[in-house]
Amino acid sequence: MRQSFISLRTWLEAGARPGEAPSSGGFDDCQRRLVAALTVRQPDDSLADVAPLLAHVLRREAALFPQAHVGVRLPPDCDILSTEHAQSCGLMISRFGMHTYCQPAKWHPQWLPANAGQVILDPLLREDARRSFTEVDGDPFLSLVNLKRYRCEAQREAVRATLSVPEAATVVVNLPTGSGKSLCAQLPGLLKTMTPGLAVIVVPTVSLALDQERSLRPLLGHESAYVGGEDPGSREQNESIRRRILTGEQRIVFTSPEAALGSLHGALCSAAIAGMLRVIAIDEAHMVEQWG
Numbered sequence: 001m002r003q004s005f006i007s008l009r010t011w012l013e014a015g016a017r018p019g020e021a022p023s024s025g026g027f028d029d030c031q032r033r034l035v036a037a038l039t040v041r042q043p044d045d046s047l048a049d050v051a052p053l054l055a056h057v058l059r060r061e062a063a064l065f066p067q068a069h070v071g072v073r074l075p076p077d078c079d080i081l082s083t084e085h086a087q088s089c090g091l092m093i094s095r096f097g098m099h100t101y102c103q104p105a106k107w108h109p110q111w112l113p114a115n116a117g118q119v120i121l122d123p124l125l126r127e128d129a130r131r132s133f134t135e136v137d138g139d140p141f142l143s144l145v146n147l148k149r150y151r152c153e154a155q156r157e158a159v160r161a162t163l164s165v166p167e168a169a170t171v172v173v174n175l176p177t178g179s180g181k182s183l184c185a186q187l188p189g190l191l192k193t194m195t196p197g198l199a200v201i202v203v204p205t206v207s208l209a210l211d212q213e214r215s216l217r218p219l220l221g222h223e224s225a226y227v228g229g230e231d232p233g234s235r236e237q238n239e240s241i242r243r244r245i246l247t248g249e250q251r252i253v254f255t256s257p258e259a260a261l262g263s264l265h266g267a268l269c270s271a272a273i274a275g276m277l278r279v280i281a282i283d284e285a286h287m288v289e290q291w292g
Helices: 008-012 029-039 050-064 083-088 116-125 140-145 153-164 183-191 206-220 232-247 265-273 285-290
Strands: 072-074 091-096 099-104 198-202 252-255 277-282
Touching: 029 050, 050 083, 050 091, 050 099, 050 116, 083 091, 140 183, 140 206, 153 183, 183 198, 183 206, 183 252, 183 277, 206 252, 232 265, 265 277
Parallel strands: 198 252, 198 277
Antiparallel strands: 072 099, 091 099
8 A cells, every 4th residue: 555556456465354454464444444345245235435435545544654655556347436436535536548546635625725624634544642631549439430540630520520519409511532421420320329319320322321331230230221122131121120210229220311201201200209319410411402
């Protein structure tokens, strides 16, 4: 890839297989995805992904090696790209004889000053680190979740604020992705249900509910993800959660807004009437306006 118009066939035959690095090494995830799109094809597969993946790989190479002449030569029998689709994805296409040559096009949107597009795009393609977190000393109660330090100072301040506000207060935590916002709901949920009580944490997706349950499973001793599913296992787990809520044994439940207002609604209302609700948290709260 780092010489002028290396043959795409040569590149693929260098030892690359889907999910594996070639013998020469140096493949990253984006290149593996392109290899998979080109080599693992079923009769009904669409080639729509090939052009954007190839454009991304070539643009990334150009950003990483700005002095190199980056491009690939497609074999004569190659039918993976149409000129129109390739150009719409940021590829420059030229044809000489039987071969087609692809190069990454510069991104110059009309709404930005000259060359500003590459100033924005190149750091993304190089995957330059744009955000870093510096750990800070933890508080004694972090031992409850087997932690000794905060991920960053902002997480520490958010957790302390969440734990120190008056009863019935509302806290809005706005932190960057990866800074540890989930702890701001998990810790109050664990601390305030050490005596019988329930913490309800509303999440927008099943995957988030399962991830949260997985992280707290060693600390709770019971299932905590109330997610949809018609299989016997899911129905049994949800029934067990509803039963524990009614008996005061469920400490934390992760659920969707639909379930909280649907099949889980009766149990939650019973817990509220019994004075058992200790915490209500909404994860990814910026999505509330999309709930309808």
